[in-house]
Amino acid sequence: MPSKLFSLLSFILFILLSIPAMADNKPFIIDTIxxxxxxxxxxxxxxxxxxxxxxxxxxxxxxxxxxxxxxxxxxxxxxxxxxxxxxxxxxxxxxxxxxxxxxxxxxxxxxxxxxxxxxxxxxxxxxxxxxxxxxxxxxxxxxxxxxxxxxxxxxRSLSLVKYEFEINNIEVSELLNVNMGDKLNYLDMIQRKARYKQVFHKLREYSKPAQDDILKIGEKLRVLSRDKNAKIFRVMPAQGVRKDNTWFSPWEVMNMGEGTPETAKLISLWTDLAVAYRVKDEELWNKSYLEIIGITSKYIDPNKTYFEKIYNSFDLFKISTGLYLIALLLIGLYAFSGKLVILKVSNVIIMSALIIHGLGLLSRMYIMGRPPVTTLYESILFVGFISVLFSMLLEYRNKNSIGSLIAAFTGSFFLFLSIKYVGDGDSLGVLVAVLNTNFWLATHVVTITIGYGACFVAGLLAHIYLIQKSFNFQDKISHNSTFNNMIGVSLIALFFSILGTILGGIWADQSWGRFWGWDPKENGAMFICLWLITLLHGKLAGQLKPIIFAYGMVLTNIVVVLAWFGVNLLGIGLHSYGFIDSVATNIVLFIIIELSFIIFIISARQLRKKNEV
Amino acid sequence: MKYKIIVILVILISSVIIVNYDKNIFSTNDTRLEQVKFNKMDAVDFPFKDLSGDNFHLFDIKDKTILLHFWASWCGICKVEFPALLDLVHKDPNLVFLAVATDDEIEDAVKFLSVMTRRHPDKVNNGRVYLTWDRDSEISIKTYNVKRVPETFVINKDFKIFDKIIGNQDWYSKEIRDRLKE
Structure with missing residues (x-):
């Protein structure tokens, strides 16, 4: 019981430490619009x-x-x-x-x-x-x-609503039918363009100061009208005039014929916001801000945008990376000291990291409304999560620190890897058309990536088994337990890979009209299945010795990496996430490391045999 | 252990399906971006003076479907389609027509409208056609965010906008007739 209490308290502490202070909705900051x-x-x-x-x-x-x-x-x-x-x-x-x-x-x-x-x-x-x-x-x-x-x-996106004109000449104010000292924006001036034209045509009839002011207004209008091409700031919802759902920038609304009373209202609210910001009027700011949110809530759930803003401020994956790394260090410490309490603490940390990692994935699912496996970046996050989950299930069953070691390693490894692929923009990108089917995305892609995760766990178990076996770490019972776990996890990996491949075939049949097309990714998925079947079959039939099976499982990692990342390098096929230059180098490096590991183990074993002889 | 693994697998798979289960599970469209046309948008009332000098509010004429039409006499296509619009309204007793001239000078609008009145007196004076001039763009730019012409809003009896037609149109076409029926 005390240990459970300890675990719970540590968990709560970690969560509290991990959560940065939530930002209040301060005035004069635009964030949730x-x-x-x-x-x-x-x-x-x-x-x-x-x-x-x-x-x-x-x-x-x-x-x-x-x-x-x-x-x-x-x-x-x-x-x-x-x-x-x-x-x-x-x-x-x-x-x-x-x-x-x-x-x-x-x-x-x-x-x-x-x-x-x-x-x-x-x-x-x-x-x-x-x-x-x-x-x-x-x-x-x-x-x-x-x-x-x-x-x-x-x-320049809001230059049409900002007060750029101040009428300080009594003559001009009368001519334009405004009050002396009034501040006007571009839209106000455009409304008075007929009066301005009349005034401009009779320019010589007015006093010199009035003439100067009239000319200045004309020049300012000319400069401002250049901003009409400002298109990026699309904060005006599509009004339904056009068939597509393109939103418009304030400048575009009227030029594109998208104006309605609603856009007129929104523009006047943005005008108020600009005024409130300039004179620091908190009340006006809050009122106009909430009204803008109110109008746009017809087009997007405001809770979702608010949630995304909160998600942005947390950086959950960074927190869990840190926690996985701490856990990895603690496990190293446990290996040296052998104190069980260190292992327990590291398990609590891994579980906290896993929960935060999972929360990150769930948040992305909530924001995007689809499974979190739509880009290479997301698939790395998801495979990392699955690997940690499987490893912790192993640890729960065996309680021998191997599961924790693999969990902390895969967790930090995949999250570090993901940083490389996050890109410098919005990582919550829009889907390529072929993935735009929630049901199949949820079944096929998720199943396949669960398969990848399980393969990596089995592969890492193979590494550990080979090290245990070759350097006589621990006893024979531990070796056998690691081996059995490896078999178990590889069966799970095989199950998900086959299921995922078949589901993929059904999806392909529905969207492309054929079950199988020898696409590079399809071949990759099939290769994983065939590889695992070969190994497991060889093992069950007694043809493969445990040590050979383990070598095979180390190679599984290479097979998975080639099927997962390598397909992008071919630059053909229907599954490419997009070509990424650095991937090639990294894959080659990974293959070299894995092959070196096998060579290292083989030579170590031969050396040992020689010594024994 | 085998039993536990099966249970975990079942939970994993079903949770994936449950999380993603929504009414559009088999749909290939992105439902979040699905557009709700004009979103039951309220029309905005405004006062206007008919060219004959009588004062009205848009709200006063909402017992029929309103065609709120923005045009200008300097706009060629507006002038070309004006007779067709008058004809359409004349033939359909469920329509009222409010033509808002966005000209700089009232005289320019009046000049064209008097030609229309002379040529189609029955269509202009059938009690369902209102003509007004938008001084200082209060109706066009400020209230309805209209800068380019011709643009036509279609407003129903509940005073909701249900369509907006941009540019010149073949007002006799089936497509336009369908669009005018809610």
Whole structure:
């Protein structure tokens, strides 16, 4: 009982330690308002992280959160454009732009724009070249230019609602039928365009100060009208005028014929938000903010966007990576000291990490409304989860620390690996069309990835078995127990791989009209099944000695990696997640490591035999 | 142990199915993005002065389906389709027509409308056609977010918008007739 209490308390402590302080919904921060970006409706909180990661390389800028930063960029762009937000790590680019490279290498929009504008010819030339032929520095420069333009576009997204005109001339105010001292935005001015035209045609009839003001208004209108191409900030829900569900930026709404009383209301609310931000009127801010959320709630569940904002602030996978690593260290410590309490603590930590890992996956499922196995990144997270789960079930059964060791290792390994594939944007990406079927995604893809996870656990058990056997760690009973576990897990792996492959065939039959098409991924899945069947059959028929079976299971890892990642390298077939350059090197490295391990074990065993003789 | 493994497998598989079970389980569409046309959007009332000088509210004429039409006399296609719209409304007693001219000058709108009245007096004066000029774009830009013409909102008797037709149309086509029926 005390040990259970201890476990529970440690668990609670870890959860509490793991949860960062939840941010309050502070005023003057735009975070939960939805935006349509890269085909998905997401909170602006997610978009702000994507934007900041692209330019600054981090999710926050000094003391500012990404949301605070985005809010400033939208509503006080003059200030935001002066912030050194562009992180240029490559000194060649900095020199190319005629700027000074220092250890900080952060530059603001204005200085970058100035140096870019004198080098437009070069940028245009680069833009015309085949992207595959660009050098690293050239494509970085082009990317910097694209990011710079996107950044500016966002800064100008709300220029039509911001008060850019102040009428301080009595004559002009009378002519335009507004009060002296009134502040007007672009839309107010456009409403008065007929009056303005009349005034402009009789310009010479007015006093000099009035003439100056009238000309200034015209010039400002001309400059502002350039912003009409600002399309990225799609916060106006599709009104149903068009058949697709594209949302629109405030500038686009009227130009695309998407205007309705609802968009008019939204624009007036964004105007209020801009005013509230400028004069720091908390009451007006909250009122307009909630009204915007209220209107957009017809199009997306506000709880979902709020949840995603919270999910963004937690970084659950980072927390569980840390916990798995701590557990791995503790297990190492246990191996040396042999104190059972250390093992227990590490098990509690692994379980906490597993729960947090699972919560992360569940959160992604809730946000996306589909199983968490839609991209390479997600499949790594999921395989990691399954591996830890199976290993902990083994540990629960055997209580000999081997399960915990594999759990902590696979957990940290896969989560570390996932960081490499998260990309620099929104990891909650939109599905490729073929995966857009929830039922089959849930059955086929999940089953296949469970199979991968089980294969890795069986493969790692084989490593442990070989080490135990070759270096005489522990007794024969432990060796046999490891071996039996390996057989058990490989049976589970075989079960899921075969089930997944058959389900995949049925899905293929429904969506592509054939059960089997010798697609690289299909062959990969079949190869895993055949490999496992061969090994298990050989073992059951008595043809394969346990040690050979174990070598075979080590090779299973290579088979799985080839089927899982290797297929992408072929660049053909219907299952490719997309070509990733670094994958090839990593796969080769992995194969070399696994083969070296086998060679190492074989030579160690031969050496031992020689010594024994 | 075997029993336990089977139980765990069953739980795993069923939880995957349960978590993903929703009413669109076999659907290939992304239901979150499924559009609800105009989402039962309320039309917004506004006062207007008919060119004959009488004052109305949009709300006053909602006993029939309203065609709230934005146009301008400088817009060629608006002028081309105007007679067809008048004809459509004349033939369908369930429709009322409010044409909002977005011209800079009232005279330009009046000039074209008087030609229409002269040519189609019965269609303009049938009691279901209202003509107004939108001074300072209060109706078009401010209330209905309309900047380009022609654009037509279709508003039902419950004062809800149920369609919006952009650009010039063949108002006699079956497609348009269907769209005008809710």
């Amino acid at each position: 939805p935006i349509q970006h890269e085909g998905r409706i997401k909170p602006l909180s997610t978009y702000s992280e994507v934007l900041l990661l692209k330019t600054y390389g981090k999710k926050s800028f000094n003391e500012m959160s990404s949301e605070q930063f985005l809010t400033e960029l939208l509503l006080d762009s003059k200030n935001a454009l002066k912030r050194p937000i562009f992180n240029i790590a490559n000194p060649d680019i900095v020199h190319l732009l005629g700027l000074e490279y220092d250890s900080n290498h952060k530059y603001n929009f204005i200085e970058l724009l100035q140096s870019m504008s004198s080098r437009m010819e070069m940028i245009n030339k680069l833009n015309e070249l085949d992207p595959a032929k660009l050098t690293g520095s050239q494509s970085q420069l082009l990317n910097l230019y694209i990011n710079l333009m996107e950044y500016f576009e966002i800064a």
